């Protein structure tokens with residue numbers, strides 16, 4: 001078997017790697033933590049319906065989403081794991097493998113919470129919960145989050161938690177991280193500067209990465225990517241984090 005070299009994979013021709021996965025215990029832990037955070041938020045904001053949410057479960061959440069104001073209930077700040085979850089995750093085999101690939105790293109705290117931010121995303125069937133194609137570098141260029149004062153490079157990690165391979169997940173444009181000439185501009189939407197991609201998507205060979213639950217996509221800061229329209233009849237749940245790898 002070829003030994004894994006993640007740096008080479010993400011800096012090479014494709015700009016991403018799908019070689020890493022959570023082990024089943026880690027996937028179970030994350031599913032439990034997401035469910036607890038999801039349900040607690042609903043417990044506070046929709047206590048009358050909590051019994052239904054509890055029985056239905058997060059992957060079938062879309063069937064009950066009409067009972068809440070979805071956008072108001074799920075701002076990013078409500079989906080950032082507490083410090084304790086990150087600490088547990090960091091002790092597991094997935095992070096140990098990342099450390100053996102990249103050496104010591106921090107995880108970014110874009111929200112300025114005072115701890116490392118690992119957050120989840122909940123995408124209902126259809127096209128309402130997905131954002132446009134972008135590179136994460138554009139968000140940093142627009143001032144989302146502050147970089148530390150030591151020299152480091154960013155590496156993004158996206159992990160499938162509830163996914164239907166081939167029907168939902170992450171879109172990528174392989175090799176797009178090698179160009180600095182993609183056209184985009186920033187626009188303020190709901191008080192937040194967001195990058196808008198100014199190229200024609202039809203002209204680009206964007207494709208869906210097939211990801212089984214637990215499978216990670218480790219990708220370059222400049223790789224063009226975005227959420228795929230969810231063609232499954234279940235919600236897609238995934239997590240994200242940014243490694244700050246010291247030079």
Ligand SMILES: O=C(O)CCC(=O)C(=O)O
Nearest residue numbers: 121136158226227228240
């Ligand atoms: O999961 C998505 O819909 C988008 C993910 C993304 O933009 C990221 O992981 O940086």
Ligand SMILES: [Fe+2]
Nearest residue numbers: 134135136225
């Ligand atoms: Fe992104």
